[in-house]
Amino acid sequence: xxxxxxxxxxxxxxxxxxxxxxxxxxxxxxxxxxxxxxxxxxxxxxxxxxxxxxxxxxxxxxxxxxxxxxxxxxxxxxxxxxxxxxxxxxxxxxxxxxxxxxxxxxxxxxxxxxxxxxxxxxxxxxxxxxxxxxxxxxxxxxxxxxxxxxxxxxxxxxxxxxxxxxxxxxxxxxxxxxxxxxxxxxxxxxxxxxxxxxxxxxxxxxxxxxxxxxxxxxxxxxxxxxxxxxx
Amino acid sequence: xxxxxxxxxxxxxxxxxxxxxxxxxxxxxxxxxxxxxxxxxxxxxxxxxxxxxxxxxxxxxxxxxxxxxxxxxxxxxxxxxxxxxxxxxxxxxxxxxxxxxxxxxxxxxxxxxxxxxxxxxxxxxxxxxxxxxxxxxxxxxxxxxxxxxxxxxxxxxxxxxxxxxxxxxxxxxxxxxxxxxxxxxxxxxxxxxxxxxxxxxxxxxxxxxxxxxxxxxxxxxxxxxxxxxxxxxxxxxxxxxxxxxxxxxxxxxxxxxxxxxxxxxxxxx
Numbered sequence: 001x002x003x004x005x006x007x008x009x010x011x012x013x014x015x016x017x018x019x020x021x022x023x024x025x026x027x028x029x030x031x032x033x034x035x036x037x038x039x040x041x042x043x044x045x046x047x048x049x050x051x052x053x054x055x056x057x058x059x060x061x062x063x064x065x066x067x068x069x070x071x072x073x074x075x076x077x078x079x080x081x082x083x084x085x086x087x088x089x090x091x092x093x094x095x096x097x098x099x100x101x102x103x104x105x106x107x108x109x110x111x112x113x114x115x116x117x118x119x120x121x122x123x124x125x126x127x128x129x130x131x132x133x134x135x136x137x138x139x140x141x142x143x144x145x146x147x148x149x150x151x152x153x154x155x156x157x158x159x160x161x162x163x164x165x166x167x168x169x170x171x172x173x174x175x176x177x178x179x180x181x182x183x184x185x186x187x188x189x190x191x192x193x194x195x196x197x198x199x200x201x202x203x204x205x206x207x208x209x210x211x212x213x214x215x216x217x218x219x220x221x222x223x224x225x226x227x228x229x230x231x
Numbered sequence: 232x233x234x235x236x237x238x239x240x241x242x243x244x245x246x247x248x249x250x251x252x253x254x255x256x257x258x259x260x261x262x263x264x265x266x267x268x269x270x271x272x273x274x275x276x277x278x279x280x281x282x283x284x285x286x287x288x289x290x291x292x293x294x295x296x297x298x299x300x301x302x303x304x305x306x307x308x309x310x311x312x313x314x315x316x317x318x319x320x321x322x323x324x325x326x327x328x329x330x331x332x333x334x335x336x337x338x339x340x341x342x343x344x345x346x347x348x349x350x351x352x353x354x355x356x357x358x359x360x361x362x363x364x365x366x367x368x369x370x371x372x373x374x375x376x377x378x379x380x381x382x383x384x385x386x387x388x389x390x391x392x393x394x395x396x397x398x399x400x401x402x403x404x405x406x407x408x409x410x411x412x413x414x415x416x417x418x419x420x421x422x423x424x425x426x427x428x429x430x431x432x433x434x435x436x437x438x439x440x441x442x443x444x445x446x447x448x449x450x451x452x453x454x455x456x457x458x459x460x461x462x463x464x465x466x467x468x469x470x471x472x473x474x475x476x477x478x479x480x481x482x483x484x485x486x487x488x489x490x491x492x493x494x495x496x497x498x499x500x
Contacts, residue, residue, distance in 0.1 A: 047394070050398045051397065051398065051400070052394055052397050052398060067398070069394075069395065069398040071392065071394055071395060075392045075394070075395065076391060076392060078268075079266065079390070079391050079392070080265075080266075080268075080442075081262070081265060081266050081438070081442050081445075081448055081451050082442055082445045082446055082447055082448060082450065082451055083391065083447065083448050084446065084447040084448075087387070087447055087448055087449070088391065090384070091384060091387060091388040091391065091395070091396075091399075092399070094399075096384040097384070119446070119447075121446055121447070137395075
């Protein structure tokens with residue numbers, strides 16, 4: 001069953017067509033990597049899916065699927081007043097004043113291994129910890145699909161691997177994931193499907209079927225990837 | 232003269248009650264304004280509102296009502312212009328700020344007697360607060376508390392990160408306009424106590440002082456009201472005894488309080 005269907009999506013910004021005729025579906029259990037060169041429209045597409053962009057043409061249909069969104073790492077860095085982890089996570093709830101809020105927040109923070117950080121000030125956390133809090137925020141309302149926009153761009157390699165493990169665990173529990181990233185090698189290694197975007201959707205294929213020929217078409221230069229065994 | 236004697240005068244009673252109401256109003260709103268990095272907005276409204284003061288003085292109606300009307304028009308106008316044009320936020324605000332002040336100067340210039348009254352709206356004058364203005368402040372405070380309670384979480388989220396709020400289906404434009412309108416109202420009503428040139432400080436400094444000690448946004452909000460209360464009341468007492476404009480004493484005490492908070496915090500580290 002499709003959780004979300006994108007049909008002939010067009011997005012224009014300041015008169016320029018950024019996305020042209022994009023169509024694809026997200027199904028339950030999907031783990032999709034959205035890749036493409038700089039300026040390909042990856043973030044714009046993600047924003048269009050979660051309602052942050054005005055569509056020029058086309059539709060995004062969801063069957064009552066709940067969407068969770070994890071923005072880029074700097075999203076909360078510019079907030080200069082004290083803000084606790086629990087205050088930020090609570091904003092992810094449909095009704096932050098609901099009776100179950102505290103319990104739901106604990107569950108979400110436990111999922112990302114940050115349950116002990118509940119009352120900590122966000123300003124005193126590392127980039128990786130902050131990203132996990134943003135992930136917990138997206139999880140607190142129990143979404144069907146998670147959208148992540150370059151969530152690991154500020155993380156060092158060990159934290160990045162841990163973050164991928166975290167996503168894999170969530171995906172195995174039934175949450176569909178769409179991950180935007182420029183880190184081609186890592187994405188292809190972890191996801192099951194890849195969408196190659198360069199204004200148009202050049203390829204939508206299984207990660208294992210991605211080859212240098214398809215990549216060249218998207219990135220307009222030679223890009224090579226090494227497939228690892230998906231054990 | 233003892234402290235108790237101050238309260239024998241009715242104008243001082245009015246000033247202290249008005250000060251109390253303002254000291255709750257400004258930091259409560261200020262927490263969201265500082266969080267959104269929109270501190271300049273309060274100064275813009277204050278300067279623009281002076282045109283309304285000028286109009287009130289010239290045409291002989293309550294200048295605070297004039298200030299309120301002009302500030303409200305400005306709050307809606309600035310948002311619209313930024314939306315429709317490609318001009319930056321601060322550029323549009325700068326035009327309103329200087330335009331409002333220029334118009335105010337022109338309007339008061341047309342009538343000699345207005346110039347004396349006008350000065351009290353620049354720097355604040357506790358002698359001139361009336362009971363009806365105190366009542367109006369009280370109603371505004373109650374209304375504001377209801378609005379902030381109802382809109383606390385959406386306002387906090389748009390302050391933290393607008394796309395996050397939008398992705399949750401929050402009508403961000405509505406809440407931005409709401410914050411802007413509330414700021415215009417509070418600024419216009421504060422003109423008599425602290426004055427147009429100094430009201431921005433009362434919105435920002437208690438919040439910054441509170442943020443030195445607070446561990447959460449909620450604590451910042453509560454502590455900023457406490458520090459705002461202390462600054463305003465102490466400033467009013469000082470203003471009375473030293474015979475200086477209330478706006479000046481309140482703001483200078485606030486800055487002193489903020490510096491002390493900074494020093495205490497640096498020692499704690």
